[in-house]
Amino acid sequence: MPERCAVIGVGQTHHTAKRIDVSQAGLLREAALRALEDAGCQWSDIDAVVIGKAPDMFEGVMMPELFLAEALGCVGKPMFRVHTAGSVGGTTAIVASQLVKSGVHGRVLTVAYEKQSESNAMWALSIKIPFRQAIVAGAGGYFAPLIRGYMQRSKAPEDVGIRVALKDRQNALKNPYAHLKFPDIDFDQVANSPMLWDPIRYLETCPSSDGACALVIADEKHAAKAPKQPAWIQATAMRSEPTQFAGRDTVNPQASRDAADELWKKAEITNPREEIDCCEIYVPFSWFEPMWMESLRFAEEGSGWKMTYEGATALDGDLPVNMSGGVLSSNPIGASGMLRFAEAANQVRGEAGEHQVPGAKRALGHAYGGGSQFFSMWVVAQDPL
Amino acid sequence: MADELLSAPHVLEYDYRRSLGEVLSRFFTGLRDRKILGVKTNAGRVLVPPSEYDPESGDATSDDWVEVGPGGVVKSWAWVNEPLGRHLLDHPFAFALIQLDGADTALTHAVDAGSEASMRTGMRVTARFADDTIGAIGDIVAFVPEEGS
Structure with missing residues (x-):
């Protein structure tokens, strides 16, 4: 019989462009300490540590976990490193939850981070490999044609992406940890921002951030003693597929569906739109909101954009999406997936502050990575299944 | 079967940045001033080189700093008979673990001892600083046998 498990502590840094005041170890330590404090735990209470970050090439430190053991209080304890590109923060939380669910450990600390100021992810994603044509366009150049594909399939109005970006940027104003904040943001500012990778505008794009996120995940025995409402992990799911393969549906990937x-089957959910109260999903470029709404079965294929258009995904809509401001507002890549999982947990714990969805009882945390090829998601709730 | 098996060079280069944070910034600015600094753990152990976090307790190290050395004791060593271009010295030397006076841990550095025959575990050495210091480990050119030891 698997153990029930729950998120009992959440911590994150104030995400920003450059944290030159701290080392990489110092950065993730901040998030870890906040998660421990939130969980009412000491380092000695933690049985194992699971860390995740995006490709090592992003900071140029091969296997950074080698020098992070003392910063994460895991000398003499098991330490695991997870890697699934941009979805890694979500996958890392899933691996941590499985160590508890399996009954192997009682309390696990999981941490994900990126210090983008120490490198240039655009470069790291644009290397020239022998015998192959280099795209040299970074993530935006890779995803722009996928968005075009979605626009053609769905016949969505041209301004859907602008509306998503405006909503997420307004939500970010309520999140003290968000990196990008534009106090007077409006539709025209987004619409008139420079076109970076047609059809993606500058203000429809995620930033490069330094930041970290951490969670303490506990079994039922320890969750019962937690100082705050636990976020019970009702279900997790992870799927992978190839990056480049002719015939793969890159707009709505099979692995995502x-x-x-x-996930819905494990969580005993038959109508996600009705049974989920709010979502934090991985939207690094605005159009991915309607794309994932369809892929996640919240909307019929071709109609995800209507949710954005009708305000359903707004903070006061019937299915709020990216209440924190999302990846569009903060993007420490390795941590970005875990931030989605963490924000979902905080919503059902009633700990989301100004961007709290009133009465949120069950939430989705979602991340994707690579060339739309890794998908990690979980459902967290006020009560265990 | 392929007629020919292909391979090609793949050179990957990029300029990264490193942020040292409070603890190591203090150590390296100390070296720039020709001082070797150690940081105390909460249990009172003096770590040289300093660490941001105490591996034994998981706690952050304290804000209590002490100057150590410049003399110390060789705890272990390995002789390098044919230095390569990027080594600290261009003539034969020893890599050594050196426990500086006042420190509880050992620092890895080079000992410029002239010959392998003059090296021994337990020998006393002292730091020789560069004429121009910049705030990096190379500010100590090498350790040399202490006079009269």
């Missing part, structure tokens, strides 16, 4: 189907 399969992961969602498994």
Whole structure:
């Protein structure tokens, strides 16, 4: 019989462009200490540590976990490193939850981070490999044609992406940890911002951030003693597929749909739109909101954009999406997936502050990574299943 | 079967940045001033080189700093008979673990001892600083046998 498990502590840094005041170890230590404090735990209470970050090439430190053991209080304890590109923060939380669910450990600390100021992810994603044509366009150049594909399939109005970006940027104003904040943001500012990778405008794009996120995940025995409402992990799902393969549906990948189907089945959810109260999903470029709404079965294929258009995904809509301001507002890549999982947990714990969805009882945390090829998601709730 | 098996060079280069944070910034600015600094753990152990976090307790190290050395004792060593271009010295030397006076841990550095025959575990050495210091480990050119030891 698997153990029930819950998030009992959440911590994150104030995400920003450059944290030159701290080392990489110092950065993730901040998030870890905040998660421990939130969980009412000491270092000695933690049985194992699971860390995640995006490709080592982003900071140029091969296997950074080698020098992070003392910063994460895991000398003499098991330490695990997870890697699934941009979705890694979500996958890392899932691996940590499985160590508890399996009964192997009682309390696990999981931490994800990126210090983008120490490198240039655009470069790291644009290397020239022998025998192959280099795209040299970074993430935006890779995803722009996928968005065009979605626009053609769905016949969505041209301004859907602008509306998503405006909503997320307004939500970010309520989140003290968000990196990008534009106090007077309006539709025209987004619409008139420079076109970076047609159809993606500058203000429809995520920033490069330094930041970290940490969670303490506990079994039922320890969750019962937690000082705050636990976020019970009702279901997790993870799926992978190739980066480049002719015939793969890159707009609505099979792996995404399969992961969602498994997730809803495990969580005993038959109508996600009705049974989920709010979502934090991985939207690094604005148009991915309607794309994932469809792929996650919240909307019929071709109609996800209507949710944005009708205000359903706004903070006061019937299915708020990215209440924290999302990846569009803070993007420490390795941590970005865990931040989605953490924000979902904080919503059901009633700990989301100004961007709290009133009465949120069950929430989705979602991340994707690589060339739309890794999908990680979980459902957290006020009560265990 | 392929007629020919292909391979090609793949050179990958990029300029990264490193942020040292409070603890190591203090150590390296100390070296720039020709001082070797150690940081105390909460249990009172003096770590040289300093660490941001105490591996034994997981706690942050304290804000209590002490100057150590410049003399110390060789705890272990390995002789390098044919230095390569990027080594600290261009003539034969020893890599050594050196426990500086006042420190509880050992620092890895070079000992410029002239010959392998003059090296021994337990020998006393002292730091030789560069004429121009910049705030990096190379501000100590090498350790040399202490006179009269």
